[in-house]
Amino acid sequence: MTYQDIKNNDEINTYICQADQSLSALGYTEHSFAHVTLVAEKAGYILSTLGYPDRTVELVMIAGYLHDIGNIVNRVEHSQSGAIIAFRILEHLGFPPGEIGQIVTAIGNHDEGTGIPVSELAAALILADKSDVRRNRVRNQDVSAFDIHDRVNYSVTKSELKINEVHTLIKLKLSVDTHYSSVMDYFEIFLKRMVLCRKAAEKLGLQFKLMINEQQLI
Numbered sequence: 001m002t003y004q005d006i007k008n009n010d011e012i013n014t015y016i017c018q019a020d021q022s023l024s025a026l027g028y029t030e031h032s033f034a035h036v037t038l039v040a041e042k043a044g045y046i047l048s049t050l051g052y053p054d055r056t057v058e059l060v061m062i063a064g065y066l067h068d069i070g071n072i073v074n075r076v077e078h079s080q081s082g083a084i085i086a087f088r089i090l091e092h093l094g095f096p097p098g099e100i101g102q103i104v105t106a107i108g109n110h111d112e113g114t115g116i117p118v119s120e121l122a123a124a125l126i127l128a129d130k131s132d133v134r135r136n137r138v139r140n141q142d143v144s145a146f147d148i149h150d151r152v153n154y155s156v157t158k159s160e161l162k163i164n165e166v167h168t169l170i171k172l173k174l175s176v177d178t179h180y181s182s183v184m185d186y187f188e189i190f191l192k193r194m195v196l197c198r199k200a201a202e203k204l205g206l207q208f209k210l211m212i213n214e215q216q217l218i
Helices: 003-007 010-026 033-049 054-066 078-092 097-108 120-130 148-155 183-203
Strands: 156-163 169-176 207-212
Touching (some): 003 033, 003 054, 010 033, 010 078, 033 054, 033 120, 054 078, 054 097, 054 120, 078 097, 097 120, 120 183, 148 156, 169 183, 183 207
Parallel strands (some): 169 207
């Protein structure tokens, strides 16, 4: 069973769609297929670049695709409910217990409220998820009605997460249009996430750096 099989699973895609509909009703930014696919691919890039086995890369991509499925239950503690839902789905699909355990552990630890990078998969998932800041995640088309999350995401015109050639650091590089949001706005809502990213990078033997408009901030 592969990442592509998971992406093509109608049951899973129905849950992802319904979860995102709930978040839309609550006023959250996009958490649908664009987000989960991007997170899956970034997480895969991280472990692949660091030389992890192909199957481990496959598992972290599956975790990335499933990581927000718990929002179908409630936004509160969605990482834990998502892990339970993923457990049921993966067991039904015939995944071995060892692989299920790795995936659900990563999902259950991806949120900055309760998550800890307890494994390499969890660390890669955290970095991939928390680095997804971009203009087209904003649903609200009325700039005058933006809240701080809308302003921050809308202000990011370019986002890049890269590991250096010698595999010593991972850098999140953002281009921010300060007409819509200040750098302080970014830290007001993302500081806790960036601290978690630093811990996740350390789990992978990397140093985390954040650059906004060519200025290193972390």
